[in-house]
Amino acid sequence: MITSSMADELAAHRFFRLIPADLRERLAGCARNVVFAPGERICVEGTHASGFFALRTGRVNVGIYVPHQGLQVLETRHAGDVIGFSWLFPPYRWQIDAVAAEQVRAIELHADCLLPYLEEHPADGYLLVRMFAQEMEETIQSTRLRLLDVYGRDRDHVR
Amino acid sequence: MSADRAEPLVRRGSMTPVPHRVVDVVHETRETVTLTLEPVADRVPAPAAGQFTMLWAWGAGEVPISVSALERGGRLVHTIRDVAGVTKTLCASRPGDVLGVRGPYGRGWDVDGARGHDLVLVAGGIGLAPLRPVVHAVLADRAAFGRVVLVVGARTEQELLFRGELDGWWHHRDIVVRTIVDRASPGWTGSVGVVTGELVGLDLDVERTRVMVCGPEVMMRVVAQHVTDRGVPASQVEVSLERNMQCAVKTCGHCQVGPFFACTDGPVLTWDVVDALLTVREL
Secondary structure, three states: HHHHHHHHHHHHHHHHOOOOHHHHHHOOOEEEEEEEEEOEEEEOOOOOEEEEEEEEEEEEEEEEEOOOOEEEEEEEEEEOOEEEEEOOOOOOOOOOOOEEEEEEEEEEEHHHHHHHHHHHHHHHHHHHHHHHHHHHHHHHHHHHHHHHHHHHHHHHOOO | OOOHHHOOOOOOOOOOOEEEEEEEEEEEEEEEEEEEEEOOOOOEEEEOOEEEEEEEOOEEEEEEEEEEEEEOEEEEOEEEEOOOOOHHHOOOOOOOOOOEEEEEEEEOOHHHHOOOOOOEEEEEEEHHHHHHHHHHHHHHEEEHHEEEEEEEEOOOHHHHHHHHHHHHHHOOOOEEEEEEEEEOOOOOOEEOOOOOEEEEEEEEHHHHHEEEEEEEEEHHHHHHHHHHHHOOOOHHHHEEEEOOOOOOOOOOOEEEEEEEOOOOEEEEEEEEHOOOOOOOOOO
């Protein structure tokens, strides 16, 4: 019953909307709801990446801690986004820090539960990895756009 | 004095700048200034949201500048970014200085067409200036619009325009304001990233939503593609073209984009019209 309810919550999330219902049911068995208070650390660089988070509400700042300067925020993730790619690959360590910018409600999916299933069911694994690859592409594209410094290039024209 | 000598040396035509006096100067950011102008004698027609005028700094030259607020009594409000040349002279204006004004020109935002619809406004950098009159129009007649979301992007917090007003809009109950910067400075509480990041989690009633986008062309393209990918009809997405208008009357061709002239057919055009043109590199 709990699993069914979680499957519905996954179905309502942008990231999981297009995956087949039976896979959603399976993923729901590896998921739980979590809440983070403002300022709470969700991922800590260098520590074990135990899974990923699908954000339902709230914003999360993703960045890297710099000694004596604190968290240098590189991007903000919003409701509908997912956080965490490091659980997919060795050495399974977070490459980033993530801190709740406000109260965050999320669905946490556990790698210990997911990875063995995906290894045994490569079709499902392929589908999920494709979905993550798309998220990565969007992240890379956002980074490219910021590297362009489009607001700085606005100098060439007048408004 | 004979009647002949009382005639002006140059007869005023549509291309003659009309003298306006600077009555107020607000330094918005380190390189952006808002000027309020009053007619010295004759006035130009009242502009609409999204239109621009040609501002002439005597001895320096003339540039197109969008109207950043609509005022009564012939007053004109322009927000100008110092990008050297004429704009440097304009930004150095002081109260009492006289500038020349031609216009207003162009096709502005379809504010009336947005009534009864949800409205998503996306502004990047100086692009907030042409969209500010739309926000004013919404707030002046809030019940006429559905849900209104304003997303403002900037390079840094320090380069956000109209900070005081933005804070006021932020606290306004009936309009959602989201700010996002490329680079966060200490204490920044908004988001970091590109403007589309603020749109991802936004529920859109695609048939009912009108989108207005103003900013660097790359940014506008990304936003327009994002919302149309999500199902908003391209005809309901307006962008303000970033082109170098010089004559403003469809003569010189500097602002031509395919079959369109940004100065008269635009600067505001719908995405279904310009989508294909903006991916042509030669344009």
